[in-house]
Amino acid sequence: MSGTDNEQARKTADGLVHSSGFGNEHSTEAVPGALPHGRNSPQRAPLGLYAEQLSGTAFTEPRHSNQRSWLYRIRPSAAHPPFTRIDNGGLRSAPFTETVPDPNRLRWDPLPEPAPGTDFLAGLWTLGGNGDVTQRTGMAVHLYAANASMTDRVFSDADGELLIVPQRGGLLLRTEFGLLRAEPGHVALIPRGVRFRVELLDPEARGYVCENYGRPFVLPDLGPIGANGLANARDFLAPVAAFEDVEGPVQVINKFCGNLWSATYGHSPLDVVAWHGNLTPYVYDLRRFNVIGTISYDHPDPSIFTVLTSPSDTPGLAGVDFVVFAPRWLVGEDTFRPPYFHRNVMSEYMGLIEGAYDAKTAGKGGFVPGGGSLHNMMSAHGPDRDTFDKASAAELRPQKVDDGLAFMFETRWPVTATEQARTAEHLQKGYDEVWQGLERHWGSGA
Numbered sequence: 001m002s003g004t005d006n007e008q009a010r011k012t013a014d015g016l017v018h019s020s021g022f023g024n025e026h027s028t029e030a031v032p033g034a035l036p037h038g039r040n041s042p043q044r045a046p047l048g049l050y051a052e053q054l055s056g057t058a059f060t061e062p063r064h065s066n067q068r069s070w071l072y073r074i075r076p077s078a079a080h081p082p083f084t085r086i087d088n089g090g091l092r093s094a095p096f097t098e099t100v101p102d103p104n105r106l107r108w109d110p111l112p113e114p115a116p117g118t119d120f121l122a123g124l125w126t127l128g129g130n131g132d133v134t135q136r137t138g139m140a141v142h143l144y145a146a147n148a149s150m151t152d153r154v155f156s157d158a159d160g161e162l163l164i165v166p167q168r169g170g171l172l173l174r175t176e177f178g179l180l181r182a183e184p185g186h187v188a189l190i191p192r193g194v195r196f197r198v199e200l201l202d203p204e205a206r207g208y209v210c211e212n213y214g215r216p217f218v219l220p221d222l223g224p225i226g227a228n229g230l231a232n233a234r235d236f237l238a239p240v241a242a243f244e245d246v247e248g249p250v251q252v253i254n255k256f257c258g259n260l261w262s263a264t265y266g267h268s269p270l271d272v273v274a275w276h277g278n279l280t281p282y283v284y285d286l287r288r289f290n291v292i293g294t295i296s297y298d299h300p301d302p303s304i305f306t307v308l309t310s311p312s313d314t315p316g317l318a319g320v321d322f323v324v325f326a327p328r329w330l331v332g333e334d335t336f337r338p339p340y341f342h343r344n345v346m347s348e349y350m351g352l353i354e355g356a357y358d359a360k361t362a363g364k365g366g367f368v369p370g371g372g373s374l375h376n377m378m379s380a381h382g383p384d385r386d387t388f389d390k391a392s393a394a395e396l397r398p399q400k401v402d403d404g405l406a407f408m409f410e411t412r413w414p415v416t417a418t419e420q421a422r423t424a425e426h427l428q429k430g431y432d433e434v435w436q437g438l439e440r441h442w443g444s445g446a
């Protein structure tokens with residue numbers, strides 16, 4: 001059920017065929033002849049399909065940032081019954097007003113095991129966020145823990161695009177555009193409004209989601225770095241068309257302005273036989289990230305680790321950046337090599353996909369895979385005491401940091417935690433203590 005007429009299509013290690021390149025004009029058809037040529041909206045679309053445009057940006061946005069795709073489907077999306085409200089489960093949305101924004105540093109252990117039969121959607125649990133879904137600004141931090149595939153239901157999010165960061169267990173994403181596979185170490189992006197179903201490739205799945213209410217994520221500018229580096233555009237993989245021709249009840253759940261709405265369709269809406277355009281879901285393997293750092297001295301700011309950025313209306317000031325701390329060499333001379341002590345006007349949510357993070361002690365009660373920390377704007381943070389002591393005394397040989405994969409959602413607005421995040425059992429007590437005992441050396445002659 002899948003095929004393509006795009007020369008860039010290629011089969012990757014996961015056995016799926018993809019069409020590569022960030023923001024490319026992809027075109028793909030699962031059945032030969034399904035894609036019209038020379039026009040988007042012929043009087044009669046090929047093979048009895050319906051033509052439908054999906055706009056990710058306003059019609060009138062500048063060409064370089066304009067995003068839309070044309071879908072050729074068995075039934076038009078407009079043919080559906082009314083949506084009715086359903087329970088929001090663990091999902092919360094902006095504006096976040098359940099608690100007051102807190103200057104304290106917070107850290108969580110991983111989510112507890114979900115109840116049997118919990119699928120990706122039921123397993124979403126909102127930690128906090130900022131902005132306002134009705135203004136299309138800000139972001140939310142969600143976690144998920146699931147042990148069942150979604151069956152007979154699909155999800156779409158009108159409030160924002162979803163950047164999914166698997167931490168445990170692979171996911172098969174069946175989207176309107178085709179199939180994507182996301183394993184721990186990959187990220188997957190589902191654009192605003194795109195219907196999809198998550199199937200588990202392993203018995204359990206756990207991870208993080210950045211719901212970006214703002215402008216779609218793009219690759220950051222490279223400035224003096226040059227024409228290559230960081231996340232390379234060619235490593236972003238879009239699906240090729242693959243459709244389901246399913247008649248029968250399918251629940252379609254739509255997140256709209258903070259609430260979940262449901263309608264039961266008489267067919268699967270994952271019925272797109274061909275599509276073309278530059279608005280697509282995609283996956284990216286974080287291990288492909290080209291890490292840039294110092295080859296002389298000092299610790300550069302982590303903006304050089306930006307994979308994707310959602311620009312705000314102020315140049316250089318992101319609504320949210322997605323930043324990865326990937327394996328790399330540290331060679332800085334006369335340099336304190338781990339992340340420095342600092343206070344940041346931006347707010348930082350950090351997660352750990354595997355291993356350890358070089359500013360924090362690993363292990364139980366520390367910063368552990370599946371856990372997360374929140375350092376809101378101007379909250380002082382940095383290496384914990386053990387890290388500081390070790391790094392201050394370390395012999396400065398070239399050193400490979402390759403025992404972990406951490407990431408950050410860095411946002412221009414403070415992140416307000418949800419009530420459930422503030423009262424969670426897995427909110428660590430006494431996080432402040434990691435910075436206790438940083439002794440006075442002044443006056444000691446050290």
Ligand SMILES: O=C(O)Cc1cc(O)ccc1O
Binds near residue numbers: 344
């Ligand atoms: O651990 C953090 O707080 C993230 C971070 C990493 C880094 O290398 C420099 C600054 C920074 O905020």
Ligand SMILES: [Fe+2]
Binds near residue numbers: 348
């Ligand atoms: Fe930081």
